[in-house]
Amino acid sequence: MQSLVMYSNEFSGHLNNGLAPEQFKYRILVEGDSWMDRSAMVHTSLLQSLAPEMDAGGEAVLFINLAIFGDTMRRMGQNKRDFVQWVRTAFGWKFDAILLSAGGNDFIDAARDEKPGEGLLKNLAVQAPPAQGRDCLRPEGVSDLVKKWLDPNFSVLYDAVQASRHRDVPIFLNSYDTPTARNAPAFQNGRPWLYTSYVKNSIPPALWPDLTEALFGEVQAAVGGWATGRPNVHIVPTNGTLIPATPGTTGNDHDWQNEIHPNKGGWEKLAKVWRTSLKTVLVP
Template sequence: MPIPLKQYAPLDVMLGRPAAANFPQHPRRFLAQGDSWFSFGSVNPLATGNMMDGMAFEKDSCVVNCAHPGDVLDHMVDKRREPMFANLLLGAQAWRWDAILLSPGGNDLIDFIRVPQVDDKGQPVPAFLRALLTPAERGGEPDRAAAYVSEQGWDTFVQHIVPQYHEFIAMRDATASQSQGAPIFVHTYDFITPRDAGAGAGVGPWLFPALTSYEVPQALWQPLTRLFLSRLTGLMRSMALPQFHVIDTQGTLAPADLGSHGDDHDWANEIHPNPGGYVKLGAVFAAGIEALMP
Protein backbone atom coordinates (compact mmCIF):
# COMPACT_ATOMS: atom_id res chain seq x y z
CA MET A 1 0.00 0.00 0.00
CA PRO A 2 1.45 3.43 -0.90
CA ILE A 3 2.93 5.38 2.00
CA PRO A 4 1.91 9.07 2.29
CA LEU A 5 4.74 11.52 1.66
CA LYS A 6 6.05 13.02 4.91
CA GLN A 7 6.68 16.79 4.76
CA TYR A 8 9.34 18.62 6.77
CA ALA A 9 9.96 22.34 7.21
CA PRO A 10 13.46 23.45 6.15
CA LEU A 11 14.35 25.04 9.47
CA ASP A 12 13.31 21.93 11.39
CA VAL A 13 15.79 19.88 9.35
CA MET A 14 18.55 22.50 9.36
CA LEU A 15 18.35 23.10 13.11
CA GLY A 16 17.81 19.47 14.05
CA ARG A 17 14.53 20.19 15.80
CA PRO A 18 12.47 17.36 17.31
CA ALA A 19 9.86 17.78 14.56
CA ALA A 20 12.47 16.47 12.10
CA ALA A 21 13.98 13.77 14.30
CA ASN A 22 12.91 11.01 11.89
CA PHE A 23 14.12 12.80 8.76
CA PRO A 24 17.43 10.87 8.36
CA GLN A 25 15.64 7.51 8.65
CA HIS A 26 13.52 7.86 5.49
CA PRO A 27 14.90 5.66 2.69
CA ARG A 28 14.02 8.26 0.07
CA ARG A 29 14.43 12.03 0.53
CA PHE A 30 13.22 14.81 -1.77
CA LEU A 31 13.94 18.55 -1.75
CA ALA A 32 11.12 20.77 -3.01
CA GLN A 33 11.03 24.34 -4.27
CA GLY A 34 8.21 26.22 -5.90
CA ASP A 35 5.13 28.38 -5.64
CA SER A 36 1.75 28.22 -3.91
CA TRP A 37 0.83 24.87 -5.52
CA PHE A 38 3.54 23.36 -3.30
CA SER A 39 2.79 25.59 -0.31
CA PHE A 40 -0.72 27.03 -0.01
CA GLY A 41 -2.97 29.23 -2.12
CA SER A 42 -5.25 31.00 0.32
CA VAL A 43 -5.02 33.45 3.19
CA ASN A 44 -6.50 30.52 5.13
CA PRO A 45 -4.11 27.63 4.33
CA LEU A 46 -6.74 25.07 5.38
CA ALA A 47 -8.88 26.19 2.44
CA THR A 48 -6.42 24.87 -0.11
CA GLY A 49 -3.54 22.70 1.13
CA ASN A 50 -0.92 21.82 -1.47
CA MET A 51 0.04 19.12 -3.96
CA MET A 52 2.12 17.25 -1.38
CA ASP A 53 -1.10 16.32 0.41
CA GLY A 54 -2.03 13.86 -2.32
CA MET A 55 1.39 12.29 -2.80
CA ALA A 56 2.21 8.73 -1.72
CA PHE A 57 4.91 6.25 -2.76
CA GLU A 58 5.69 2.55 -2.56
CA LYS A 59 8.88 3.39 -0.65
CA ASP A 60 8.84 5.45 2.55
CA SER A 61 9.62 8.98 1.28
CA CYS A 62 9.87 12.48 2.72
CA VAL A 63 10.25 16.00 1.37
CA VAL A 64 11.80 19.15 2.74
CA ASN A 65 9.50 21.79 1.33
CA CYS A 66 11.00 25.23 0.64
CA ALA A 67 8.11 26.53 -1.49
CA HIS A 68 6.49 29.96 -1.00
CA PRO A 69 3.24 31.45 -2.31
CA GLY A 70 3.79 33.86 -5.17
CA ASP A 71 7.33 32.73 -5.89
CA VAL A 72 8.68 33.18 -9.42
CA LEU A 73 11.56 31.30 -11.01
CA ASP A 74 14.24 33.98 -10.80
CA HIS A 75 13.58 34.25 -7.05
CA MET A 76 13.78 30.47 -6.60
CA VAL A 77 17.31 30.32 -8.04
CA ASP A 78 18.49 33.43 -6.15
CA LYS A 79 20.62 32.22 -3.24
CA ARG A 80 20.03 35.48 -1.33
CA ARG A 81 16.25 35.27 -1.64
CA GLU A 82 16.10 31.53 -0.98
CA PRO A 83 18.98 30.83 1.42
CA MET A 84 17.41 27.72 2.99
CA PHE A 85 16.89 26.02 -0.38
CA ALA A 86 20.41 26.95 -1.47
CA ASN A 87 21.90 25.74 1.81
CA LEU A 88 20.11 22.40 1.63
CA LEU A 89 21.09 21.89 -2.01
CA LEU A 90 24.69 23.11 -2.15
CA GLY A 91 25.52 24.78 1.16
CA ALA A 92 27.01 23.66 4.45
CA GLN A 93 23.89 21.64 5.30
CA ALA A 94 23.40 20.00 1.93
CA TRP A 95 22.20 16.41 1.63
CA ARG A 96 22.31 13.93 -1.18
CA TRP A 97 18.71 14.23 -2.41
CA ASP A 98 17.09 11.39 -4.30
CA ALA A 99 15.17 13.92 -6.39
CA ILE A 100 14.24 17.59 -6.52
CA LEU A 101 10.56 18.50 -6.89
CA LEU A 102 9.82 21.79 -8.57
CA SER A 103 6.62 23.79 -9.04
CA PRO A 104 7.84 26.29 -11.63
CA GLY A 105 6.65 29.06 -13.88
CA GLY A 106 2.97 29.47 -13.02
CA ASN A 107 3.39 32.80 -11.26
CA ASP A 108 5.77 33.99 -13.97
CA LEU A 109 3.08 33.39 -16.56
CA ILE A 110 0.28 34.95 -14.52
CA ASP A 111 2.39 38.03 -13.76
CA PHE A 112 3.11 38.34 -17.48
CA ILE A 113 -0.55 38.13 -18.47
CA ARG A 114 -1.28 40.85 -15.89
CA VAL A 115 1.09 43.39 -17.45
CA PRO A 116 -1.17 46.39 -18.18
CA GLN A 117 -1.55 48.39 -21.35
CA VAL A 118 -0.27 51.53 -19.59
CA ASP A 119 2.41 51.66 -16.90
CA ASP A 120 2.19 53.51 -13.57
CA LYS A 121 3.61 56.65 -15.23
CA GLY A 122 0.85 56.73 -17.81
CA GLN A 123 3.08 55.52 -20.64
CA PRO A 124 1.95 52.80 -23.08
CA VAL A 125 3.63 49.44 -22.47
CA PRO A 126 5.11 48.17 -25.76
CA ALA A 127 3.75 44.94 -27.20
CA PHE A 128 7.02 43.06 -26.69
CA LEU A 129 6.59 43.49 -22.93
CA ARG A 130 2.96 42.32 -22.81
CA ALA A 131 1.22 38.96 -23.12
CA LEU A 132 -1.94 40.51 -24.58
CA LEU A 133 -2.68 42.74 -27.53
CA THR A 134 -4.67 45.91 -27.05
CA PRO A 135 -8.00 46.20 -28.90
CA ALA A 136 -6.33 48.52 -31.43
CA GLU A 137 -3.57 46.00 -32.19
CA ARG A 138 -5.76 43.00 -32.93
CA GLY A 139 -6.20 41.82 -36.46
CA GLY A 140 -8.81 39.46 -37.87
CA GLU A 141 -10.42 36.35 -36.42
CA PRO A 142 -11.59 37.94 -33.15
CA ASP A 143 -13.32 34.67 -32.26
CA ARG A 144 -9.97 32.87 -31.82
CA ALA A 145 -7.98 33.03 -28.59
CA ALA A 146 -4.68 33.35 -30.47
CA ALA A 147 -5.84 36.69 -31.91
CA TYR A 148 -5.41 38.24 -28.44
CA VAL A 149 -1.83 37.06 -27.85
CA SER A 150 1.17 39.35 -28.31
CA GLU A 151 3.62 37.02 -30.05
CA GLN A 152 6.41 39.56 -29.52
CA GLY A 153 5.60 39.48 -25.83
CA TRP A 154 5.58 35.69 -25.76
CA ASP A 155 9.06 35.66 -27.28
CA THR A 156 10.20 38.02 -24.51
CA PHE A 157 8.66 35.74 -21.88
CA VAL A 158 10.46 32.71 -23.30
CA GLN A 159 13.79 34.56 -23.39
CA HIS A 160 13.30 35.55 -19.75
CA ILE A 161 12.14 32.26 -18.29
CA VAL A 162 14.24 29.64 -20.08
CA PRO A 163 17.53 30.72 -18.43
CA GLN A 164 15.91 30.24 -15.02
CA TYR A 165 15.31 26.55 -15.74
CA HIS A 166 18.92 26.23 -16.87
CA GLU A 167 20.02 27.88 -13.63
CA PHE A 168 18.23 25.17 -11.67
CA ILE A 169 20.24 22.55 -13.52
CA ALA A 170 23.44 24.50 -12.82
CA MET A 171 22.64 24.68 -9.09
CA ARG A 172 21.90 20.96 -8.90
CA ASP A 173 25.12 20.08 -10.71
CA ALA A 174 27.39 22.63 -9.02
CA THR A 175 30.64 21.39 -7.50
CA ALA A 176 29.33 22.07 -3.99
CA SER A 177 26.16 20.05 -4.58
CA GLN A 178 25.87 16.49 -3.30
CA SER A 179 22.95 15.91 -5.68
CA GLN A 180 24.65 16.23 -9.05
CA GLY A 181 22.54 14.49 -11.66
CA ALA A 182 19.62 13.85 -9.32
CA PRO A 183 16.32 13.88 -11.24
CA ILE A 184 14.25 17.05 -11.18
CA PHE A 185 10.50 16.52 -11.45
CA VAL A 186 8.17 19.36 -12.43
CA HIS A 187 4.40 19.36 -12.80
CA THR A 188 2.27 21.20 -15.32
CA TYR A 189 -0.48 23.66 -14.38
CA ASP A 190 -4.10 22.67 -14.84
CA PHE A 191 -6.50 24.87 -16.74
CA ILE A 192 -7.60 28.02 -14.91
CA THR A 193 -10.98 29.68 -15.34
CA PRO A 194 -10.60 33.47 -15.07
CA ARG A 195 -13.26 34.60 -12.61
CA ASP A 196 -13.89 37.03 -9.79
CA ALA A 197 -12.68 34.68 -7.05
CA GLY A 198 -9.82 35.90 -4.87
CA ALA A 199 -7.92 34.10 -2.11
CA GLY A 200 -9.13 36.37 0.69
CA ALA A 201 -7.91 39.55 2.40
CA GLY A 202 -7.78 41.39 -0.92
CA VAL A 203 -5.46 38.85 -2.58
CA GLY A 204 -6.61 38.21 -6.16
CA PRO A 205 -8.32 37.70 -8.45
CA TRP A 206 -5.46 37.78 -10.91
CA LEU A 207 -6.56 37.12 -14.49
CA PHE A 208 -10.16 38.34 -14.22
CA PRO A 209 -9.20 42.06 -14.00
CA ALA A 210 -6.50 41.71 -16.66
CA LEU A 211 -8.77 40.16 -19.28
CA THR A 212 -11.50 42.64 -18.43
CA SER A 213 -9.09 45.54 -18.88
CA TYR A 214 -7.96 44.25 -22.28
CA GLU A 215 -11.60 43.81 -23.36
CA VAL A 216 -11.20 40.11 -24.10
CA PRO A 217 -14.66 38.61 -24.71
CA GLN A 218 -15.72 36.45 -21.79
CA ALA A 219 -16.40 33.53 -24.11
CA LEU A 220 -12.66 33.41 -24.86
CA TRP A 221 -11.37 33.64 -21.28
CA GLN A 222 -11.08 29.88 -20.81
CA PRO A 223 -9.66 29.16 -24.30
CA LEU A 224 -7.12 31.97 -23.88
CA THR A 225 -5.81 30.81 -20.51
CA ARG A 226 -5.78 27.23 -21.81
CA LEU A 227 -3.64 28.45 -24.72
CA PHE A 228 -1.12 30.16 -22.44
CA LEU A 229 -0.90 27.23 -20.00
CA SER A 230 -0.49 24.76 -22.85
CA ARG A 231 2.32 26.89 -24.24
CA LEU A 232 4.05 26.85 -20.85
CA THR A 233 3.79 23.06 -20.78
CA GLY A 234 5.17 22.85 -24.30
CA LEU A 235 8.03 25.15 -23.37
CA MET A 236 9.03 23.02 -20.38
CA ARG A 237 8.92 19.88 -22.49
CA SER A 238 10.97 21.42 -25.30
CA MET A 239 14.06 22.29 -23.26
CA ALA A 240 15.45 18.72 -23.09
CA LEU A 241 17.47 19.46 -19.97
CA PRO A 242 19.44 16.61 -18.35
CA GLN A 243 17.44 14.65 -15.78
CA PHE A 244 14.59 17.17 -16.00
CA HIS A 245 11.25 15.40 -16.15
CA VAL A 246 7.91 17.07 -16.90
CA ILE A 247 5.00 15.17 -15.33
CA ASP A 248 1.82 16.14 -17.16
CA THR A 249 -0.95 16.86 -14.66
CA GLN A 250 -2.99 19.06 -17.01
CA GLY A 251 -6.57 17.93 -17.45
CA THR A 252 -6.76 16.31 -14.01
CA LEU A 253 -9.12 18.85 -12.44
CA ALA A 254 -12.69 19.80 -13.24
CA PRO A 255 -12.52 23.46 -14.32
CA ALA A 256 -14.43 26.06 -12.34
CA ASP A 257 -17.51 27.42 -14.05
CA LEU A 258 -17.21 30.72 -15.87
CA GLY A 259 -18.82 33.44 -13.75
CA SER A 260 -18.63 31.46 -10.49
CA HIS A 261 -17.26 32.87 -7.24
CA GLY A 262 -15.30 31.18 -4.47
CA ASP A 263 -14.93 27.42 -4.19
CA ASP A 264 -16.18 25.67 -7.33
CA HIS A 265 -15.57 22.11 -8.55
CA ASP A 266 -11.86 21.44 -7.84
CA TRP A 267 -10.86 25.07 -7.31
CA ALA A 268 -10.73 27.14 -4.11
CA ASN A 269 -10.28 30.42 -5.97
CA GLU A 270 -9.31 31.64 -9.41
CA ILE A 271 -5.83 30.10 -9.60
CA HIS A 272 -5.57 27.67 -6.68
CA PRO A 273 -7.17 24.23 -6.35
CA ASN A 274 -9.11 23.28 -3.23
CA PRO A 275 -7.95 20.41 -0.95
CA GLY A 276 -9.67 17.79 -3.08
CA GLY A 277 -8.14 19.22 -6.22
CA TYR A 278 -4.64 19.14 -4.75
CA VAL A 279 -5.10 15.51 -3.71
CA LYS A 280 -5.99 14.65 -7.32
CA LEU A 281 -2.97 16.52 -8.68
CA GLY A 282 -0.61 15.07 -6.08
CA ALA A 283 -1.67 11.53 -6.89
CA VAL A 284 -0.94 12.03 -10.60
CA PHE A 285 2.37 13.76 -9.89
CA ALA A 286 3.50 11.03 -7.47
CA ALA A 287 2.61 8.27 -9.93
CA GLY A 288 4.66 9.98 -12.61
CA ILE A 289 7.63 10.32 -10.28
CA GLU A 290 7.38 6.73 -9.11
CA ALA A 291 7.44 5.51 -12.70
CA LEU A 292 10.67 7.39 -13.44
CA MET A 293 12.62 7.01 -10.19
CA PRO A 294 15.70 4.77 -10.43
Protein backbone atom coordinates (compact mmCIF):
# COMPACT_ATOMS: atom_id res chain seq x y z
CA MET A 1 0.00 0.00 0.00
CA GLN A 2 1.36 3.42 -0.94
CA SER A 3 0.97 6.79 0.74
CA LEU A 4 -1.64 9.14 -0.67
CA VAL A 5 -1.63 12.94 -0.69
CA MET A 6 -4.99 14.60 -1.29
CA TYR A 7 -6.56 18.00 -0.85
CA SER A 8 -9.50 18.19 1.51
CA ASN A 9 -12.02 18.71 -1.30
CA GLU A 10 -10.94 15.39 -2.80
CA PHE A 11 -11.67 13.34 0.33
CA SER A 12 -15.34 12.58 -0.33
CA GLY A 13 -14.62 11.47 -3.87
CA HIS A 14 -11.90 9.12 -2.66
CA LEU A 15 -14.27 7.68 -0.03
CA ASN A 16 -16.87 7.05 -2.72
CA ASN A 17 -14.19 5.21 -4.70
CA GLY A 18 -13.31 2.89 -1.82
CA LEU A 19 -10.76 4.84 0.25
CA ALA A 20 -10.35 3.26 3.70
CA PRO A 21 -8.37 5.69 5.91
CA GLU A 22 -8.04 3.13 8.70
CA GLN A 23 -5.93 0.93 6.42
CA PHE A 24 -3.07 3.43 6.36
CA LYS A 25 -0.44 3.19 9.07
CA TYR A 26 -0.71 6.94 9.74
CA ARG A 27 -3.32 9.57 8.97
CA ILE A 28 -1.89 13.09 8.95
CA LEU A 29 -3.65 16.46 8.63
CA VAL A 30 -1.58 19.16 6.92
CA GLU A 31 -2.08 22.92 7.10
CA GLY A 32 0.15 25.62 5.73
CA ASP A 33 1.69 27.56 2.89
CA SER A 34 3.59 26.75 -0.31
CA TRP A 35 6.09 24.49 1.48
CA MET A 36 3.18 22.09 1.96
CA ASP A 37 1.17 23.04 -1.13
CA ARG A 38 3.38 23.84 -4.13
CA SER A 39 6.50 25.91 -4.66
CA ALA A 40 5.52 27.28 -8.08
CA MET A 41 2.77 26.80 -10.66
CA VAL A 42 4.25 23.53 -11.96
CA HIS A 43 6.42 22.45 -9.04
CA THR A 44 5.36 20.40 -6.04
CA SER A 45 6.18 20.61 -2.39
CA LEU A 46 7.39 18.76 0.67
CA LEU A 47 4.53 16.25 0.80
CA GLN A 48 5.29 14.90 -2.66
CA SER A 49 8.73 13.89 -1.37
CA LEU A 50 7.68 12.94 2.14
CA ALA A 51 5.12 10.41 0.89
CA PRO A 52 7.66 8.19 -0.94
CA GLU A 53 10.13 8.68 1.90
CA MET A 54 7.58 7.18 4.30
CA ASP A 55 6.76 4.43 1.81
CA ALA A 56 10.43 3.46 1.66
CA GLY A 57 10.16 2.58 5.34
CA GLY A 58 6.96 0.59 4.82
CA GLU A 59 4.81 3.29 6.43
CA ALA A 60 1.87 4.20 4.22
CA VAL A 61 0.45 7.60 5.14
CA LEU A 62 -2.80 9.30 4.21
CA PHE A 63 -2.02 13.04 3.99
CA ILE A 64 -5.05 15.33 3.95
CA ASN A 65 -3.73 18.67 2.74
CA LEU A 66 -5.38 21.99 3.59
CA ALA A 67 -2.35 24.10 2.64
CA ILE A 68 -2.62 27.00 0.18
CA PHE A 69 0.21 28.58 -1.80
CA GLY A 70 0.98 32.02 -0.33
CA ASP A 71 -1.06 31.57 2.85
CA THR A 72 -0.05 33.28 6.09
CA MET A 73 -0.38 32.45 9.77
CA ARG A 74 -2.60 35.49 10.09
CA ARG A 75 -5.11 34.20 7.53
CA MET A 76 -4.93 30.65 8.85
CA GLY A 77 -5.93 31.82 12.32
CA GLN A 78 -8.60 34.25 11.18
CA ASN A 79 -10.21 32.48 8.23
CA LYS A 80 -9.28 28.80 8.26
CA ARG A 81 -12.59 27.26 9.25
CA ASP A 82 -11.67 24.26 7.11
CA PHE A 83 -8.95 23.32 9.63
CA VAL A 84 -11.33 23.66 12.58
CA GLN A 85 -13.93 21.54 10.80
CA TRP A 86 -11.43 18.75 10.15
CA VAL A 87 -10.24 18.53 13.77
CA ARG A 88 -13.82 18.64 15.06
CA THR A 89 -15.29 16.03 12.69
CA ALA A 90 -15.83 12.63 14.26
CA PHE A 91 -14.50 9.76 12.15
CA GLY A 92 -13.98 6.14 13.08
CA TRP A 93 -10.28 7.04 13.36
CA LYS A 94 -8.09 9.84 14.70
CA PHE A 95 -5.30 11.75 13.05
CA ASP A 96 -1.89 10.52 14.12
CA ALA A 97 -0.20 13.89 13.56
CA ILE A 98 -0.72 17.42 12.32
CA LEU A 99 1.88 19.17 10.13
CA LEU A 100 2.00 22.97 9.92
CA SER A 101 4.09 25.27 7.77
CA ALA A 102 3.38 28.89 8.66
CA GLY A 103 5.05 32.18 9.47
CA GLY A 104 7.40 32.51 6.51
CA ASN A 105 4.96 34.41 4.32
CA ASP A 106 4.00 36.70 7.19
CA PHE A 107 7.61 37.81 7.52
CA ILE A 108 8.09 38.12 3.77
CA ASP A 109 4.88 40.14 3.33
CA ALA A 110 5.85 42.46 6.18
CA ALA A 111 9.19 43.09 4.46
CA ARG A 112 8.02 43.29 0.85
CA ASP A 113 4.58 44.86 0.95
CA GLU A 114 5.07 47.71 3.42
CA LYS A 115 6.38 51.14 2.41
CA PRO A 116 10.15 51.73 2.62
CA GLY A 117 11.23 52.11 6.22
CA GLU A 118 8.08 50.48 7.54
CA GLY A 119 7.35 46.86 8.30
CA LEU A 120 10.47 44.85 9.04
CA LEU A 121 13.18 46.81 7.21
CA LYS A 122 14.89 50.16 7.60
CA ASN A 123 15.01 52.47 4.58
CA LEU A 124 18.67 53.04 3.81
CA ALA A 125 17.80 55.70 1.24
CA VAL A 126 17.39 58.07 4.18
CA GLN A 127 20.10 56.79 6.53
CA ALA A 128 23.63 55.49 6.35
CA PRO A 129 24.05 51.72 5.88
CA PRO A 130 24.92 49.85 9.08
CA ALA A 131 28.03 47.72 9.41
CA GLN A 132 25.98 44.48 9.47
CA GLY A 133 23.01 43.39 7.41
CA ARG A 134 21.12 42.26 10.51
CA ASP A 135 21.03 45.87 11.66
CA CYS A 136 18.74 46.65 8.70
CA LEU A 137 15.91 44.94 10.60
CA ARG A 138 13.47 47.06 12.58
CA PRO A 139 13.20 45.27 15.96
CA GLU A 140 9.88 46.95 16.69
CA GLY A 141 8.48 45.67 13.39
CA VAL A 142 9.55 42.11 14.17
CA SER A 143 8.11 42.31 17.68
CA ASP A 144 4.77 43.68 16.48
CA LEU A 145 4.45 40.99 13.83
CA VAL A 146 5.18 38.15 16.23
CA LYS A 147 3.27 39.35 19.28
CA LYS A 148 0.24 40.91 17.60
CA TRP A 149 -0.29 38.55 14.70
CA LEU A 150 1.71 35.32 14.64
CA ASP A 151 1.43 34.15 18.25
CA PRO A 152 -2.31 34.88 18.64
CA ASN A 153 -3.22 33.21 15.36
CA PHE A 154 -1.16 30.12 16.07
CA SER A 155 -3.03 29.92 19.37
CA VAL A 156 -6.33 29.87 17.46
CA LEU A 157 -5.30 26.73 15.59
CA TYR A 158 -3.67 25.13 18.61
CA ASP A 159 -6.70 25.81 20.83
CA ALA A 160 -8.99 24.30 18.19
CA VAL A 161 -6.96 21.09 18.36
CA GLN A 162 -6.97 21.11 22.15
CA ALA A 163 -10.75 21.52 22.18
CA SER A 164 -11.12 18.42 20.01
CA ARG A 165 -10.56 14.70 20.47
CA HIS A 166 -7.16 15.25 18.79
CA ARG A 167 -5.80 17.17 21.79
CA ASP A 168 -3.04 14.62 22.37
CA VAL A 169 -1.98 14.47 18.71
CA PRO A 170 1.58 15.68 18.03
CA ILE A 171 1.91 18.86 15.96
CA PHE A 172 5.03 19.25 13.82
CA LEU A 173 6.13 22.74 12.78
CA ASN A 174 8.19 23.69 9.74
CA SER A 175 11.29 25.76 10.54
CA TYR A 176 12.09 26.33 6.83
CA ASP A 177 15.67 26.84 5.63
CA THR A 178 17.55 30.05 4.93
CA PRO A 179 17.32 31.11 1.27
CA THR A 180 19.52 33.43 -0.81
CA ALA A 181 18.07 36.81 -1.73
CA ARG A 182 18.09 36.91 -5.54
CA ASN A 183 15.93 37.86 -8.49
CA ALA A 184 14.38 34.40 -8.91
CA PRO A 185 10.56 34.56 -8.77
CA ALA A 186 8.34 31.48 -8.77
CA PHE A 187 7.01 32.13 -12.27
CA GLN A 188 7.78 34.28 -15.29
CA ASN A 189 7.00 37.98 -14.77
CA GLY A 190 6.35 37.33 -11.08
CA ARG A 191 7.97 39.23 -8.24
CA PRO A 192 10.72 37.76 -6.10
CA TRP A 193 10.33 38.18 -2.37
CA LEU A 194 13.46 39.18 -0.45
CA TYR A 195 15.13 40.72 -3.51
CA THR A 196 12.19 43.09 -4.01
CA SER A 197 12.18 43.99 -0.33
CA TYR A 198 15.87 44.78 -0.18
CA VAL A 199 15.95 46.81 -3.40
CA LYS A 200 12.91 48.82 -2.33
CA ASN A 201 14.63 49.75 0.93
CA SER A 202 17.94 50.61 -0.81
CA ILE A 203 19.87 47.95 1.09
CA PRO A 204 23.31 47.29 -0.48
CA PRO A 205 23.74 43.73 -1.84
CA ALA A 206 26.81 43.24 0.35
CA LEU A 207 24.49 43.27 3.36
CA TRP A 208 21.94 40.83 1.95
CA PRO A 209 23.44 37.52 3.18
CA ASP A 210 23.70 38.63 6.80
CA LEU A 211 20.28 40.29 6.67
CA THR A 212 18.62 37.18 5.24
CA GLU A 213 20.25 35.00 7.88
CA ALA A 214 18.97 37.33 10.59
CA LEU A 215 15.50 37.56 9.07
CA PHE A 216 15.07 33.80 8.88
CA GLY A 217 16.56 33.51 12.32
CA GLU A 218 13.59 35.59 13.47
CA VAL A 219 11.22 33.33 11.53
CA GLN A 220 12.68 30.26 13.22
CA ALA A 221 12.59 31.94 16.63
CA ALA A 222 8.91 32.78 16.17
CA VAL A 223 8.05 29.24 15.10
CA GLY A 224 10.14 27.83 17.94
CA GLY A 225 8.25 30.00 20.39
CA TRP A 226 5.01 28.22 19.54
CA ALA A 227 6.40 25.02 21.07
CA THR A 228 7.20 26.69 24.40
CA GLY A 229 4.93 25.28 27.10
CA ARG A 230 3.22 22.97 24.61
CA PRO A 231 4.70 19.47 24.97
CA ASN A 232 2.85 18.04 21.97
CA VAL A 233 4.32 20.68 19.59
CA HIS A 234 7.58 19.70 17.87
CA ILE A 235 9.97 21.71 15.69
CA VAL A 236 11.35 19.95 12.61
CA PRO A 237 15.02 21.07 12.43
CA THR A 238 15.32 21.77 8.70
CA ASN A 239 17.43 24.94 8.78
CA GLY A 240 20.89 24.26 7.35
CA THR A 241 19.78 21.21 5.35
CA LEU A 242 19.97 22.72 1.86
CA ILE A 243 22.89 23.99 -0.21
CA PRO A 244 22.29 27.75 -0.61
CA ALA A 245 21.68 29.15 -4.08
CA THR A 246 24.43 31.26 -5.61
CA PRO A 247 23.89 35.03 -5.25
CA GLY A 248 23.00 36.65 -8.54
CA THR A 249 21.43 33.56 -10.13
CA THR A 250 17.89 33.95 -11.41
CA GLY A 251 16.50 30.41 -11.50
CA ASN A 252 17.00 26.84 -10.35
CA ASP A 253 20.32 26.58 -8.52
CA HIS A 254 21.74 23.98 -6.12
CA ASP A 255 18.82 22.90 -3.88
CA TRP A 256 16.54 25.85 -4.72
CA GLN A 257 13.93 26.10 -7.50
CA ASN A 258 13.44 29.83 -7.00
CA GLU A 259 14.29 32.40 -4.35
CA ILE A 260 12.40 30.89 -1.42
CA HIS A 261 11.38 27.37 -2.50
CA PRO A 262 13.48 24.20 -2.80
CA ASN A 263 13.63 22.12 -5.96
CA LYS A 264 13.00 18.37 -6.21
CA GLY A 265 16.41 17.49 -4.79
CA GLY A 266 15.92 19.98 -1.98
CA TRP A 267 12.51 18.58 -1.08
CA GLU A 268 13.98 15.08 -0.97
CA LYS A 269 16.63 16.23 1.52
CA LEU A 270 14.00 17.94 3.66
CA ALA A 271 11.71 14.90 3.53
CA LYS A 272 14.40 12.80 5.19
CA VAL A 273 14.59 15.29 8.07
CA TRP A 274 10.81 15.33 8.42
CA ARG A 275 10.57 11.54 8.46
CA THR A 276 13.21 11.34 11.18
CA SER A 277 11.28 13.85 13.28
CA LEU A 278 7.99 12.06 12.74
CA LYS A 279 9.44 8.68 13.66
CA THR A 280 10.87 9.97 16.93
CA VAL A 281 7.35 10.77 18.12
CA LEU A 282 4.77 8.67 16.29
CA VAL A 283 3.74 5.28 17.62
CA PRO A 284 5.62 2.58 15.64
